[in-house]
Amino acid sequence: MAEHDALSPVREAYDAVAPVYADRFADSLRDEPLDRAFLSAFAEISRASGNGRVADLGCGPGYVTAYLDGLGLEVSGVDASPEMIGLARRAYPGLRFDVGSMAALDFDDGVLGGILSRWSIIHTPPPELPAILAEFSRVLAPGGCLLLGFWAGGDASDPARVFDHAVAPAYRWWPDRLAEMLLESGLAEVARMVCEPRPADLRQFQAIHLLVRKDLPV
Template sequence: MIGQDALSFTREAYDAVAAEYARRFVDPLRDEPLERGLLSAFAEVSRTSGSGRVADLGCGPGHITAYLEGLGLAVSGVDASPAMVELAREAYPGLRFEVGSMAALDFGDGELGGALSRWSIIHTPPGELPVILAEFNRVLAPGGYLLLGLWAGDDPSGPTQVFDHAVAPAYRWSPDHLAALLRTAGLAEVARMVSEPQPADRRQFQSVHLLARKAREGDAGSSS
C-alpha cells in the first residue's frame, strides 16, 4: 500500500482547496490543443482495446472526466479527496465518481480498456510509484492503454526532482526513467509527447505525456 502519511497529507491538502481549484481550472484544456488531440487519440485506442470502460485516476473536480465522456467513452473518476469527489458529483451528476487510492483501485483485474492519470502521480513518493504502476497494470485489460501526464525533470538520467507545489509535495520525473518503470510494471511505451513551457507559465517545466499499452497474448515478446 502507498504510505498513508503521504496519502493522508495530499488528501487533506486538496480537500482544503477543492472549491478554489475547481473554479480556477474549470476549463483546463482551453489553451491545450495538443493535449486535446492526444486525449482524442487515447479515446480512440481505448475503445478498440477490448473493454468499454475507462477511468480518470486522480480526477479532481471531474472536468477531464466529463471531457472524456464527450469523446464517447464510458468513463468514471477516482480521487483521494472526498471534497473533490463531492464537487465532481455535483457538477456532473450523470457520471460516476468514487473516493479511492490509486494504489488500491476498486476495479477488477483487467476491467478497464483505458486509464488516465493526468498530473496525479506527481504527489507519489518515488519509492511508492512502482506500487501504483503495478496497480494500473492490474486493472487494465490486455491491450489496454495508460496515459500519464506529468512535469519532466531536468536531468535525463535522474529519476525524480522535488519541486515546490502550491498544494502538496510533488515530484518531476525523467521521462526515460518513468518509461523504464512502466516496462517493469508490464506496460510498454507507445508514444511520448514533450511540450516546452510557454513564457506565461508559472512553472518553466517541460510537460510530458506518456502513452503505454499492456501486452496481450500473441504480442511479440509476450508470454503465452
C-alpha cells in the same frame, strides 16, 4: 475502498483548496489543443482495445472525466479528496465518481480498456511509484492503454526531483526512467508528447504526456 496512509497529507491539502482549484482549472482544456488531441487519441485506442471502460485516476473536480464522456467513453473518476469528489458529483451528476487511492484500486483485474492519470502521480513519493504503476497494469485489460501526464525533470543519476507545488509536495520525473518503470510493469510505450513551457506558464517545466499499452498475451 482502502485509503493508502501516505495519501493523507495530499488528500487533506486538496480538500482545503478544492473550490478554488475547481474554479481555476475548469476551462483549462479550452486553450490546450495538443492536450485535447492526445486525449482523443487515448479515447480511440481505448475503444480499439475492445473495452471502452475507462478510469480517470486523480480526477479532481471531474472536468476531464466529463470531457472523456463527451468522447464516447464509459468513464468514471477516482480521487483521494472527498471534497473534490463532492464537487465532481455536483457538477456532473450523470457520471460516477468515487473516493479512492491509486495504490489500491477498487477494480477487478483486467477490466479497464484505459486509464487516464493526468498529473496525479506527481505527489507519489518515488519509492512508492512502482507499486502504483503495477496496480495500473493489474486493472488494465490486455491491449488497454494508460495516458500518464507529469512534469519532466531529473536525469539518469537522479530521475525524480522534488519541486515547490502550491498544494502538496510533488516530484518531476526523468521521462526515460518513468518509461522504463512502466515497461517493468508490462506497459510498453506507444507515444510521447513533450510540450515546452511558454513564457506565461506558472512552471517552466516540460509537460510530458506518455501513452503506454499493456502487453497482449503471446
